[in-house]
Amino acid sequence: MGGRPVGATAAYWLAHAGFYVTVAERFTDKFAHGQGLDVADQPVQAVQKMGVYNQIKSKVTGDAGFTILDDQGKVIATLGTARDEKGKCFSLTQEIEIMRGDTNQMLADKAKESKRVTYRYGCTVSELRQSETHVTAVFTNTGASEDFSSLIGADGLMSRTRKMAFPPENGQGL
Numbered sequence: 409m410g411g412r413p414v415g416a417t418a419a420y421w422l423a424h425a426g427f428y429v430t431v432a433e434r435f436t437d438k439f440a441h442g443q444g445l446d447v448a449d450q451p452v453q454a455v456q457k458m459g460v461y462n463q464i465k466s467k468v469t470g471d472a473g474f475t476i477l478d479d480q481g482k483v484i485a486t487l488g489t490a491r492d493e494k495g496k497c498f499s500l501t502q503e504i505e506i507m508r509g510d511t512n513q514m515l516a517d518k519a520k521e522s523k524r525v526t527y528r529y530g531c532t533v534s535e536l537r538q539s540e541t542h543v544t545a546v547f548t549n550t551g552a553s554e555d556f557s558s559l560i561g562a563d564g565l566m567s568r569t570r571k572m573a574f575p576p577e578n579g580q581g582l
Contacts, residue, residue, distance in 0.1 A: 410434070411527055413445070413508075415562035416515035420458055423522035430556070431519070432547060434563075436530040444469050445511050447504040460514050467510045533559070536572045 411419075411433030419429045447455065447464060455461045476484045519525045531549030538544075542555045561569030 410561075410563035411512070411516055411529070412562070412564070413511050413515050415560075416512070416519045417454060417458070418560055418562055419525045420515070420519040420522070423519065423524035427524065429519075429525045430554075431516075431525065431527045432531050432533055432545075433527060433529050434532040434548075444505045444507055447506060452504065458515075458518055460518050463514055464506055464511070465504065467506050467514070469505045469507065532563075533569055533572070536569070538573075 411431045415431055415433070419431050422429045452461070455464055475486045478484050516527065520527060528547065528549065531547045533545045534548045535546035535553075536543060536559065537553075542557055543559045544553050544555050545559060546553050559569070559573075561567045561573065563569050
């Protein structure tokens with residue numbers, strides 16, 4: 409699985425449940441820069457349960473919304489981070505917005521607190537072979553085959569892992 413926010417969170421919870429987890433992250437710049445991430449609803453609950461909520465709150469971007477002006481500089485509209493009576497935020501910017509690199513670092517550090525989680529930076533899975541009892545993965549950094557009970561492809565929208573597991577030619581591709 410990839411080592412960004414989803415992979416790190418999955419690694420944390422799997423280790424918490426007693427599994428040994430190997431995270432293969434293709435980037436060597438462990439905590440790459442990137443867009444701000446909005447944290448709301450269920451993700452807030454997840455980071456609270458993981459014990460990193462206060463750490464995440466300490467790294468918010470401070471973006472409190474934005475104001476739209478007309479050509480003369482007069483305020484037309486302001487979109488903040490106000491919540492309704494049910495606690496929902498109706499804004500383009502959430503109350504908790506944090507930069508991707510900070511999120512990557514915090515969640516990876518939290519996952520790595522467990523001795524059951526191993527991170528491998530600068531590698532990906534280059535080949536998969538499924539059997540009745542396990543999946544064999546070949547890693548790009550060593551070329552070695554390793555057996556695992558399961559494999560999770562937390563490697564994003566254009567998932568290479570998903571394409572290997574469900575190739576388009578077999579009619580199951582996404």
